[in-house]
Amino acid sequence: MGTQIKGPGLFLAQFSSADAPFNSLSEIANWAADLGYKGVQIPTFDARLFDLDKAADSATYCDEIKGICSDAGVEITELSTHLQGQLVAVNPVYDEAFDAFAPTHLHGNPAGRKDWAIDQMMKAAVVSERLGLSHTVSFTGSLAFPFLYPWPQRPAGLIEEAFTELGRRWTPILNHYKDHGQDIGFEIHPGEDVFDGATFEMFVDACGGHDAAMINYDPSHFLLQQLDYLQFIDLYHDRINAFHVKDAEFNPTGRQGVYSGYQNWTERAGRFRSLGDGQVDFAGIFSKLTQYGYDSWAVLEWECCIKSPEQGAAEGAPFIANRLIEVTDKAFDDFAGSTRDEAQIKRMLGL
Template identity: 70%
Template sequence: MANAIKGPGIFLAQFLDDTAPFNSLPAIAEWAAGLGYKGVQIPTWDARVFDLDTAANSKDYCDEVAGICAAHGLAITELSCHLQGQLVAVNPAYDSNFDAFAPAEVHGNPNARQAWAVDQVTKVAHASKHLGLAGAVGFTGSLAFPYLYPWPQRPSGLIDEAFTELARRWKPILDVYDENGVDMGFEIHPGEDVFDGTTFERFLSALDNHARCKITYDPSHFLLQQLDYLAFIDIYHDRISAFHVKDAEFNPAGRQGVYSGYADWTERAGRFRSLGDGQVDFKGIFSKLTQYGFDGWAVLEWECCLKHPEQGAAEGAPFIADHIIRPTEKAFDDFAGGSTDVAALRKMMGF
């Protein structure tokens, strides 16, 4: 039987809080299972649900974490290292903002912060192996994004040098992932140097087509860029290792478009929405991914500027479940077929 997309899963990062049931893994696992989720994607930077340092060195600890989830009928879909991956490459323009993603002892020290981030992302490879996971998810970080729009005109070679350096930083990390049998699904995301198909190809080329360099597919970021997110699957399906199910809408007006005039989220032309409230064609996406044999997890990443997260989570599980396609085992017109008769075939064609 053909494999189906797994799910529904939920990314826990946006729901963690200091109040129950969002302040511990057992409690949030029970909450997620109660909503109908079958898998959880775990943020590795949040000690309330995961101790990355211990997980990287202890399979027993990882078995305990997996057991907590399994007790509620949940699998772990992937480990996320988005925030740490962001810090592998930071343009100085963003130093103060991104310090918040790192521990206080490395604030104001970009080199120490980067070393910490590389260590963290590397530990995710080891922890993923201990959990029996085939892939992790994260960000590439960014060296060139402040120069996205070419005005003033970019100096010749600036972008090439940025991607050469980005690949230089990630190549040894991806080698560790390869040693552990784990893919890294980079989320294609504005704010990262890898934000669309062209930039992914540039990054992959600089990495000499590293086998562990994969994609976390999130159509919301493509809709806001006005990129053809269905054609993206046609082009890059063999590199898609993870799937964030997130909705968005783009409503250009006379006053703003893609760049949204620095407006707050509720006032932007492009906004993230809860599943079913936006414009993303999820029927088309689930059909395309099924067509190409994607059998990973469909994971809700909830981000909405209007709806309460608990409502979004409650609506998300049945939404994803309703879109998962059970692949057919036979052609719809098999009933009209027959056994192969080569002589008859040749006669039909006149030879």
């Protein structure tokens, strides 16, 4: 008997650095395996670990990447294109801030940056297929998010046009992913136009109900919005293709609430925390995902304003492993069961 959900997995983006063992895929994969991780989610935007352009040109390089991970004793869970996906749609107010995610020669060139991001997304579909995967994770980008709060009054049709444009940009990408046997789990995240269930529905509608538009489920972003993250699974479980295991806490005061008063992370009412240090009900989440048949990876995304990443990673592997559920093929009251007796049934019903 085994677990239905695979894990523990580790998203490498927050650990990559210029220092060993975090500056090469081989070393960081071995480090993760030594901590007890069975899989790694690879950021395609960090050339120290992975070269997406090279992978798109070379099947041999993809085989080398698979070999590096296999030799370390980990599987590749998904490819992450969060930063490139973000750049598919950028409101001009964010141009300067998000230029940091693009190559230097594209800074100050929003149209060129968008085209580059779309090309990167297309390449990731081909590479994910070459690696023998079927799921990827990303962001939708944001055209409407600066107008999140309805003051000043929004012009009629502003939000509708923003999502229509998202559909125009993402539908060809999603078609390409489907052609390569892939889908995209969009992380539902404030700062993106898709930040809750309602906006995800709007996005899917704008993409014609596309079945390659999926969800990378991360309860931390829902807790900070005070959204019911367990009911979210009830509503959207058929669209969840990936799972970021990330904790958070929300402690409102008389001074600040959900918006957290422009404070730094340590002073915010809503904060991301290492696994087990926050308020997320992971027992409930793992139970519901198992109940609905989720059979992909549980991947730690570490973000904490207090604890070190090394400690967070070391604690994260056993935390996830201890919450994986071995699915039963028995009913708890089987011992009291009996074979069907038609005569007995009729007697008990007075028939």
